[in-house]
Amino acid sequence: MPSTSKRGNKMPDSPIRKLVGYADQAKKRGVKVYHLNIGQPDLPTPQSAIDAIKNIDRKVLEYTPSEGILSFREKLAAYYHKFNIQVDIDDIIVTSGGSEAVTFAFMSCLDPDDEIIVPEPAYANYEAFAIVAGGIIKSIPSKIEEGFALPPVEEFEKLITPKTKGIMICNPNNPTGYLYTREEMNKIRDLVKKYDLYLFSDEVYREFCYTGAPYISAFHLEGIEQNVVLVDSVSKRYSECGLRVGALITKNEAVKKNVMKFCQARLSPPLIGQIAAEASLEDTEDYLMDSYNEYVNRRKFLIDGLNRIDGVYSPIPMGAFYTVAQLPVDDSDKFCQWLLEEFDYENQTIFMAPASGFYTTPGYGKDEVRIAYVLNKEDLGNALRVLEEALKVYPGSKVKKKEKIKESK
């Protein structure tokens, strides 16, 4: 048999999806599994999107332009203008989800062994997409005790080499829920300018900022307009993950030209997805407000609940719909697998994403998990109870050990 590629072998297993097999097994045993592992909102897709699909009036489901349907791109431009992101229609290239936007950004900007700096924990697939492009992620740990704030600029500067091509951020952040302040964003801007780097900015969670603090887009930063490559997606804000519709936005003509070549090679983003996504951009202010209020409630409920469990700590996320929590366990990879493989509480268990997969620095995140609050409050309440009970009996639980020590005294 011919050998497989080193790149493929090097690709990380998805920390979000690698335990799916165990979850399937649990379900087969009749155990109810609460999915906190993946950013798949349970909220309904806007009715306008469903209606657009149901009312489709086409005989041939044909390719769209490689850069996406013009009327959709026009509406996207208008949408960004509402956030004071001053981009033209020509700056917007529609992709098959945010995933493809990140892939094409890296493909277009990075050569093998080029480096990008990423504050971690970070969305795990950035590393996967970097490997796809042959690039190398240099990560700077942010700390749970600092609420995952931007690490000091000096830490970035220590990592900069002639191979450094860019900085990648996610704001509001997946997995931490952190929202970068104006001051932090200005520091990033100054770094980008000083070293002439790309700023890859994943802003798919912009609708979900909960603290009144402003959302600062990479395009709000002055003097680096040519350096910014923005990644967007309709998946999260409209609960449309299955449509596979995202966008790459840049004012840099050389980047655009390269990205378009990758777009033309794959011919077209999905037609039906674009039709539904376009419909979602109209008259969805109420929808977005309802989603927002729902996440505000869940966030409060989840974080309160987590911090009440003995040995568990979660900072208060400012945006998105995730939190990274610290658990009193030996190894969250083992714990998450054990929850699916061996544990149930009243025939229920939980599926969380071990945080180790969101760090590239070995050993980091070993006692952390990412929890997505994409379930309703009742389910979240059940999930919290399962977690609390599990920590009492998990063999690697530090809480349990403490209790045992107490008992043996």
Added chain:
Amino acid sequence: MPSTSKRGNKMPDSPIRKLVGYADQAKKRGVKVYHLNIGQPDLPTPQSAIDAIKNIDRKVLEYTPSEGILSFREKLAAYYHKFNIQVDIDDIIVTSGGSEAVTFAFMSCLDPDDEIIVPEPAYANYEAFAIVAGGIIKSIPSKIEEGFALPPVEEFEKLITPKTKGIMICNPNNPTGYLYTREEMNKIRDLVKKYDLYLFSDEVYREFCYTGAPYISAFHLEGIEQNVVLVDSVSKRYSECGLRVGALITKNEAVKKNVMKFCQARLSPPLIGQIAAEASLEDTEDYLMDSYNEYVNRRKFLIDGLNRIDGVYSPIPMGAFYTVAQLPVDDSDKFCQWLLEEFDYENQTIFMAPASGFYTTPGYGKDEVRIAYVLNKEDLGNALRVLEEALKVYPGSKVKKKEKIKESK
């Protein structure tokens, strides 16, 4: 400004799509453009697919499994069994179009500078996908005067180096319409076995074989089951290009494992596309027969028409819905652009794909074009007339020159 990637800069412009801007300009001038450039059938999508979309009964349009929806993969397996392709459900991974299947195949099997051998002319985007993976395409020209039959095995063997990882074929062939014989497929099998290579086999046109000669799948070849990576798509056979649904099929566990990591990184293929594609697999025998008969008629009409034009020659394609024709022009790139930019006949013009983009050997295909017969006979008739008239007045036409010489005598 930071520099863009060498890979991106090296990516070829799509020969199918690079002239789109000129076509748009022609349309703006009010000229009717016949699209013979792209494999976008005009035939209707099956009603069952449209109905499945219209009847969608879901509140949340969510991610599907990374490998695709189980029930769709089950029906795909049954479909392949009808062609005596004995694959299991676990061997089938759903992708975002055939494009993603080729990309993930190369990504999973090829490292930078690994080589694959491809008979040319070949589907242009194979080269693009090879560049994405850092691989190198070594091509062997097949010849129009031999009807684009498989080049001699010795030509393949001359190109084999320690870097050679595979052979890529498309059968029935895009762009030539050639269908490999059992004898030719056996030669490929022997090569694959002798040098332990991958056989990447793009078989998306299997429904369209016109001569009674059998369709030989790579999976029909004995003894190389572990070497085959088959690429499929619903785009062409059901006129569903816009759905972006394809599949990668392999029995090689190591390849599967790698492919699944790329699949998990991009999360999910399109949900709605899979629902529609699944519906297309049922009760579409009549539909496929109608499509088949339509293409048989068009093929006869087009090839007859082409070969009647002075100086034009097309072999008779045995499958797919393309032909590569030789034209009496100096440079088909220039000619195709000129047709869109400067020419019209009774306010009509044609958009063809210059064949140079389907060869990687420089200078090849300079007087050839790929023509897709994806228009009805009336439109094909008009297109043929436009071509005939254009060749009379195109400044680089050899026919015209001959006439001029005659006149000046």
